[in-house]
Amino acid sequence: MRLDVVTIFPEYLDPLNVSLVGKARAHGRLDVHVHDLRAWTHDRHNTVDDTPYGGGPGMVMKTEPWGEALDTVLADGYEDGAHGPVLVVPTPSGRPFTQELAAELSTHPWLLFTPARYEGIDRRVTEEYARRLPVYEVSIGDYVLAGGEAAVLVITEAVARLLPGVLGNAESHRDDSFAPGAMANLLEGPVYTKPPRWRGHGIPEVLLSGHHGKIARWRRDEALRRTTAHRPDLIERCAPAAFDKKDREM
């Protein structure tokens, strides 16, 4: 997979050099290109914004630098992305970013991110590239950020970990919160490791029993308990298997 990010803060994307994404890049599973939007400005102040038509607070990112930048990236081409990239626009007015959407994005060989600053990018930029590229306007949550770069980091990590070979243990996806299957829409339950006692805190006995069926049922019950407590909105969407009574007789 190739990822391109056009931003006025390239250094904000430095975390894409470490951990899971950094390793995927080092192993050639991810080809990341970060571009400074100001490289496509032609005035001595490297201007990327201007006042909004219709008035109002703040500034709007100008069409010209974005148009030149995106045309340059598209002209670069990518052998796996014969049809060009998918344009991913992080914005509070986008569709919610979910594990399902991460899985959908992970099927595309080339993603092009356009994180905005200020009050956003002139709408005509998205309209122009929507003429030839699939566009995903995506929100990582209902809160206000100073820009979309943090969202690029979130989306990239969620997508990258779904790419073949990126996670050491392919099974790791199976028990993820929100992973497809019986655990879909369930939050992960608590996890424990050695030592068996710590400051008077022990381990749930079932986890030491070696009875895999009972352990699996306990984990599902704990996931249901945590989901009910923290995300009741998800409960009605849980896979029926999560409530399968016959398992409880195991």
Ligand SMILES: Nc1c(O)cccc1[N+](=O)[O-]
């Ligand atoms: N929430 C937000 C924002 O305030 C600015 C850019 C992107 C996002 N978002 O992806 O959720």
